[in-house]
Amino acid sequence: MKFSISREALLRPLTLVAGVVERRQTLPVLSNVLIQVGQDEVALTGTDLEVELIGRTVASRVDEPGGVTVPARKLMDICKSLPDQAEIQLSLEDGRAVLRSGRSRFTLSTLPVAEFPSIEDSQGSTELSLPRGMLKHLIDATSFAMAQQDVRYYLNGMLLEMRDNLIRAVATDGHRLAVCSRPAELHVESPQKLIVPRKGILELVRLLDDGEDPVSLTLGASHIRAHTGDFTFTSKLVDGKFPDYERVVPRGGDKVFIAERAEMRQVLSRTAILSNEKYRGVRLHLEEGNLKVMANNPEQEEAEENIAIEYSGDSLEIGFNVGYLVDVLNAIDDERIQMTLADSNSSALMEEPGGGDALYVVMPMRL
Secondary structure, three states, X not given: OEEEEEHHHHHHHXXXXXXXXXXXXXXHHHHEEEEEEOOOEEEEEEEOOOEEEEEEEEOOEEEEOEEEEEEHHHHHHHHHHOOOOOEXXXXXXXXXXXXXXXXXXEEEOOEOHHHOOOOOOOOOOEEEEEEHHHHHHHHHHHHHXXXXXXXXXXXXXXXXXXXXXXXXXXXXXXXXXXXXXXXXXXXXXXXXXXXXXXXXXXXXXXXXXXXXOEEEEEEOOOEEEEEEOOEEEEEEOOXXXXXXXXXXXXXXXXXXXXXXXXXXXXXXXXXXXXXXXXXXXXXXXXXXXXXXXXXXXXOOOEEEEEEEOEOOOOOEEEEEEHHHHHHHHHHOOOOEEEEEEOOOOOOEEEEEOOEEEEEEEEOOEOO
């Protein structure tokens, strides 16, 4: 194997592919990136056995096609440290990968290509195509609510639900819920529900932009595969049953107020400074035309702020984890936020005034 390539042509796919590679590995070959060189195309593959990413780029010159696996982080750090527009030559010599550029020369260890695992190619049952920007919006609007290392393993990911002319993303960690739906030109024989693991979602969204270019999805029994531009992304699916999220959405709350989103976010962030560091609780006191936000901590320090809101109704006091509220305010695009409450023990419903394509449910705290 021997080829030449510009630093920039190698660096973008390498950076994305190296993101999939875990630092602490059970198998040594999993900390490597697989480089496969064809006639003029170079394919880079990284995997952690759950998520696999293949990035393709064009070589300036191929002297000898072939394949090799080299340490992903080291190769990426070398490429990053070379000057802009540098020409890189990579070759396999005596079982080692030799990288030359200008007056620099680096020799990297290799492991056999045959040892590099690939996620088995299950036959995809359903093929779909979506605009990249739509899928990115769905993930951005909901991914913050995914659980991290929850024993209920099916919560450590995102539910993607596809029906005729509708796609929906749902995430919950048991304390809050985020749902975002978009109409889409989809035709599926039966509604599809798949749980994509947290890492798969975070890697997939790095490949997407706000454009209208399509991303094509292949849904299999145990995998999802996405083709976007020069990248092919594959993730195993979480085998489990996602909770019935529609039952969690509160109905019939009679206390509805509208506030300026940016102002409310600033007020909550300031008040949180004096909240209990462990529980991060704040109290909201709702009254006509005004929302009072209060926090205190074991050192007897207190914060109190007031926000003018659109509200006329009975007063109510309710506690929340301030981080959960701020996360929702960061995810909503609108300049205003609508919040619906029933009583101090019921979950709050947050959304854009009049609805919008996303809704958020936050459970209250007893303070």
